[in-house]
Amino acid sequence: MSSTPFDGVRAIRPVTALTDVPNRVSYDLPVHLRGWTLPPEWAWGSEGVSMDHRHYQEVRDALGRSLSLVSAPDPDHVEWLAEEARQLAHRNHPAIPTTYHYWAPHAQNARGPGYLRRWISSETVGARVRRTGPEEIPAVMRMIRAVGSTLAYLHDSGQTHGGLSPEIVWAAPSGRFWLLGWQWALPREAVPDGLLPDRRWTPMPPEWGDDDWSPTLVSDQWQLAATCYAALTxxxxxxxxxxxxxxxRPECPQALANILDHALAADPAGRHRSVSSMLRALERVSGSRSMFVSAPAIPSALNEEGRLRWAVGDDYEVLGFLGKGTFGSVWRVRDLSLEREVALKMLHPSVAEDEDAVTRFRREARLAAMLAHPAIIPIFDWDSRGEVSWYTMELAEGGSVADLVARAGARPFDEVAPQVDAILDALTAAHTNGIVHRDLKPENVLIDRYRRWRITDFGIARGPDEQAGTTGTPAFAAPEQLLGEAQGPAVDCFGTAAIIYFVLTGRPPFDADDAASLLAQQLGARFDQSIVAPPLLPFIRRGLSPEPEGRFGDAGVMQEAWRAASKEMARDARRSDSWWGRVLG
Known part of the structure; x- marks a missing residue:
């Protein structure tokens, strides 16, 4: 275990071995599920997570949606799992994943027990802190509200959680938080004797002894504060x-620090009267629900947020800041009329003063709205008020492909193959309509709640009657884009091939400190080919060809080639798995 910066304080421990990970990710089906038979047209997903007497396995239903199958590896825990599913079926809160169905053990169906809930495309707060360092203060504020309101919801019915930690609070790239660990949030008699949350990862309040686990309303409050403390420090x-x-964390606002220090009092009687009163104290000092929504790293974000609230306050509630680009910022908002969360893209105030920029912004929304396709993020509405222009679109809760690789590394081919096929199908629809995206990159391929990849940001897309110019993001832009030459569908094929390379290897094919060096690499087709699987290499070479004529003519041609390459990858995998393949290989 690594040393900590404060003597006597236990760190969120760095991962040093597979057995030392609180949530263990695997890509092989666990032993206890290998005898299961899924319903017709269902399939096992590529990923599973094991934690604290539970396993979460991705499954894809007949509609192609990713769901989470929650099961108990220990056969003696059948009743415990069933009670967990029963309790969750009657719980309704935004931070509690929806439970859809329980599969009871049944010999004829060859599956069960297990229950299905929504799949969460994110990582735990603990994992994110280990990967990127302590959370920003606005994120911790959102976490207190999300998790605290969930605890208050439980407490109103006389129930407790008892297992709260940074390892069971999941943080989505969209800024949303989810609370898991529901195997502990049950009547004490429903939990098998002798079992309690893992003390290596779970902060234990001082009123509990070494072997004691007695959840109460005030111990939940202490664990909430301890989880936020860990996220901050x-x-x-x-x-x-x-x-x-x-x-x-010296820069933590004093008012927030006082609230957390109060909740962490050693004497339970010295804490807040309830989690609800803790949340009310937070609202009193913050002045509004979103005082710290904007990221400190964005100097103009508070100004932009104020403008946005003024413009959309009658129709949308601003929930969080998602990110910014050259021309606009993106926010998570709630549509007050339809009671749903959506993403809102707003032009930067300085850009909105340019009428041509506003026209291009409206055109971006129009182009995306024209292309109704399952793998393209749909646009819901476009509007403006004063100097504020915005449009709303579907909220992709899984973040972007760039986020995925940053938190989980290079992805296996089996996971990537169907997603790339869907993206190419969407680009085929665009190319058929004479529309070229021209800015394909990992940040512009988003992931929805069912883990489906979807294209967004048609900000510099070119319609059939528009002229080309210098466009695109250099690391994923074709050479002709960097040179300002004529640009057709082949630039999207180049960008897609670069994204595929990035996702499968964890790094872009071309990388340099300046545009001239990057262009030289592209024109010489100088990328590391040794890390690409041999059956896939001809496809990647063609997709990254420096000359447009050497690439695929459009996305439809590229999709056919991708399917052929995928079949060759499958044949190669079967050969490797065969006894003669292992002998000869």
């Missing part, structure tokens, strides 16, 4: 003596 607090938050 990178340290799980010691239950006996907790250093003040601002000692480890």
């Amino acid at each position: 990178g340290e799980l607090p010691n239950s006996l003596e907790v250093p003040p938050v601002r000692l480890l």
Whole structure:
């Protein structure tokens, strides 16, 4: 275990071995599920996660949606799992994943027990802190509200959670938080004797002894504060003596630090009266629900947020800041009339003063709306008020392909293959309508709640009657884009091939400090071919050809080639798995 910056404080431990990971990701079906038979047209997904007496396995239903199958590896835990599913079926809160169905054990069906809930495309707060460092203060504010309101919801019915930690709070790239660990949020008699949350990862309040686990309303409050403390500082607090938050995170607002320090009092009687009163205290000092929504790294974000609230306040509630680009910022908002969360893209105030920019912005929304396709993010509405222009679109809760690779690394081919096929199908629809995207990159391929890849950001897309210019993001732009030459569907084929290379290897095919060096690499087709699977290499070479004539003519041709390459990859995998393939290989 690594040393901690404060003596006596236990760190959110760095991962040093597979067995030392609180949530273990695997790409092989676990032993206890190998005898199962899924319903017709269902399939096992590529990923599973094991944690604290539960396994979450991705499954794809007949509609192609990714769901999470929650099961118990220990056959003695059947009743425990069933009670968990029964309780969840009657719980309704935005931070609790919806439970769809319970499969009871049944010999004729050869499946069960297990229950199905929505798949969460994200990572735990603990994993994100280990990967990127302590959370930004606005994110912690959102987490307190999301998880705290969930606990208040439980407490209103006399129930507790008892297992709250940074390893069971999941953070989506969209800014949404989910609370798991529901095997512990049950009546004590429903949990098998002798079992309790793993003390290596779970902050234990001081009123519990070494072998005690007695969840109460105030112990839940302490665990919530301890989880937020860990997110802010990178340290799980010691239950006996907790250093003040601002000692480890000096820039934490004093009012927020006071609320957390109060909740972390060693004496339960010294804490907030309830989690609800803790949340009310937070609202009083923050002044509004979103005082810290904007990321500190964006100097103009508060100004933009104020403009946005003024413009859309009658129709949308602003929930969070998602990101920014050269021309606009993206926000998570709630549509007040339809009661759904959507993404809202707004032009930067300085850009909105340019009438031509507003026209191009409206055109972006129009082009995307023209292309109704399952693999293209749909546009819902476009509007403006004063100098504020925006449009709303579907919220992709899984973030982008860039986010996926950043948090999980290179992806296996079996996971990527159907997603690329869908993206190429969407581009075929665009090319058929004479529309070229021209800015395909991992950040512009989003992932929805069912793990489907979907194209967004047609901001520099070119219609059939428009002229070309210097466009695109250099690392994923074709040479003719960097040179400002004529651009057709082949530039999208280049961008798609570069994305495929990036997702399968974890790095872009071309990388340099300046545009001239990058262009030289592209024109010389100088990329590392040794890390590409041999059956796929001809496809990648053709897709990244420096000359447009050497690439695929359009996305339809590229899709046919991708399907052929996928079949060759499957044949190669079968040969490798055969006994003679292993002998000869």
